[in-house]
Amino acid sequence: MRLEGTLLLPSPPEEDPVEAHGLNPWASGARPDAPAVRLVPGSIRIADGRIADVQLHPDAPIGSPLISPGFVDAHLHLPQFDILGAAGLPLLDWLNRVTYPAEMRWADPTVAERQTQRAVDQLLAHGTTSFAAYATSHHESVRRALQVITHRRLRAVVGQVLMDQQAPAALCVEPDIALRETDNLLHEFGPFTSVTPRFAVCCSEAMLRGAGQLARQHKAMVQTHVSENLAECDQVRRLHGAGYVEVYDRAGLLGPHSVLAHGVHLDKSQQQRLIDTQTVIAHCPTANVFLGSGAMRRFDGRLSLGSDIGAGYERSMVRVARAMIETATHVAGPIPSPAQAWARITAGNADALGMTDVGRIAPGHRADLVMIKPDVPWTTAPDPLGMLLFAWDNRWIARVWLAGEPVV
Numbered sequence: 026m027r028l029e030g031t032l033l034l035p036s037p038p039e040e041d042p043v044e045a046h047g048l049n050p051w052a053s054g055a056r057p058d059a060p061a062v063r064l065v066p067g068s069i070r071i072a073d074g075r076i077a078d079v080q081l082h083p084d085a086p087i088g089s090p091l092i093s094p095g096f097v098d099a100h101l102h103l104p105q106f107d108i109l110g111a112a113g114l115p116l117l118d119w120l121n122r123v124t125y126p127a128e129m130r131w132a133d134p135t136v137a138e139r140q141t142q143r144a145v146d147q148l149l150a151h152g153t154t155s156f157a158a159y160a161t162s163h164h165e166s167v168r169r170a171l172q173v174i175t176h177r178r179l180r181a182v183v184g185q186v187l188m189d190q191q192a193p194a195a196l197c198v199e200p201d202i203a204l205r206e207t208d209n210l211l212h213e214f215g216p217f218t219s220v221t222p223r224f225a226v227c228c229s230e231a232m233l234r235g236a237g238q239l240a241r242q243h244k245a246m247v248q249t250h251v252s253e254n255l256a257e258c259d260q261v262r263r264l265h266g267a268g269y270v271e272v273y274d275r276a277g278l279l280g281p282h283s284v285l286a287h288g289v290h291l292d293k294s295q296q297q298r299l300i301d302t303q304t305v306i307a308h309c310p311t312a313n314v315f316l317g318s319g320a321m322r323r324f325d326g327r328l329s330l331g332s333d334i335g336a337g338y339e340r341s342m343v344r345v346a347r348a349m350i351e352t353a354t355h356v357a358g359p360i361p362s363p364a365q366a367w368a369r370i371t372a373g374n375a376d377a378l379g380m381t382d383v384g385r386i387a388p389g390h391r392a393d394l395v396m397i398k399p400d401v402p403w404t405t406a407p408d409p410l411g412m413l414l415f416a417w418d419n420r421w422i423a424r425v426w427l428a429g430e431p432v433v
């Protein structure tokens with residue numbers, strides 16, 4: 026199979042048209058070292074589910090359709106698709122009143138399986154072909170969710186949530202049992218699963234330390250949350266007698282395979298520790314607005330971008346990328362350019378999650394692709410990527426391929 030159109034390709038930051046031509050309307054300057062993308066007419070040959078060959082015609086004019094790598098979402102919760110937009114309460118109230126009741130429904134593995142299927146359908150319809158997700162603490166239900174993911178041939182990670190305190194008993198599982206169950210999942214599903222302590226509030230010291238050990242032993246990805254809301258940060262200090270980052274650090278949970286969602290309220294030394302350990306922060310701008318957690322400021326370490334469904338109300342990673350720019354304007358930068366925002370939701374997130382064969386249109390990569398047919402005059406706009414980002418309409422998604430197979 027061969028696809029022709031305008032290809033969204035990674036580019037060195039100096040080729041970012043917005044930075045090169047001074048088109049950034051906010052003029053506070055993006056980080057010059059951040060990766061960007063460029064648009065180049067060309068064609069892709071697909072064989073055996075992978076990109077076999079890429080031909081470029083750099084002198085031809087850009088035109089529809091646009092072909093992008095499938096979008097990558099660095100942080101979401103599968104059981105929370107039915108509470109999207111349900112109630113914007115402060116984090117701890119939102120968990121108790123909205124989220125935990127929704128997650129309790131996953132006690133039934135059939136519910137988990139059906140909801141995972143629906144969540145995957147919704148994500149694919151929005152162009153998201155890879156993601157890192159939390160399930161719940163129900164072992165059999167997490168296995169069902171993972172079976173759906175592998176059966177549908179998604180490059181995705183789904184973790185069993187570890188929690189043993191400060192939450193309804195129906196969701197808490199003793200460390201010995203929960204860690205053994207995660208160990209089993211790591212043996213059965215390998216890189217498709219993660220070590221997933223929910224957050225320091227609802228994990229005991231024993232749970233956190235066990236999680237750190239397990240992650241080291243399997244070289245597994247760690248997913249957790251950090252410093253989302255100020256009341257939560259206070260509670261972590263009360264429960265664990267230390268700062269949020271320090272609690273994870275002493276449990277051995279920081280490192281290049283660790284993705285910590287939010288990081289809104291981090292002081293300088295906490296940020297530095299995350300940078301030193303190459304820990305990834307998953308910035309979730311829509312969720313931070315919805316729960317009133319605060320606006321994330323500059324973070325100079327490894328960054329990714331997440332929808333945080335269902336605290337985040339947007340399924341579309343293009344909209345989440347736009348929200349990232351909006352947040353940056355409110356806190357006075359550094360403001361990513363549209364080319365950097367597109368890079369973030371494709372190659373940038375893939376790199377942050379350690380997914381080495383998605384997020385790029387490049388030979389050898391999986392043919393996880395999105396065909397986009399915009400109904401705005403983007404090809405003649407001064408900044409085509411900016412028009413596509415700000416005027417984005419999900420109806421432009423004409424087709425989505427997973428490993429070369431059309432799924433939308």
Ligand SMILES: [Zn+2]
Binds near residue numbers: 101
């Ligand atoms: Zn989350």
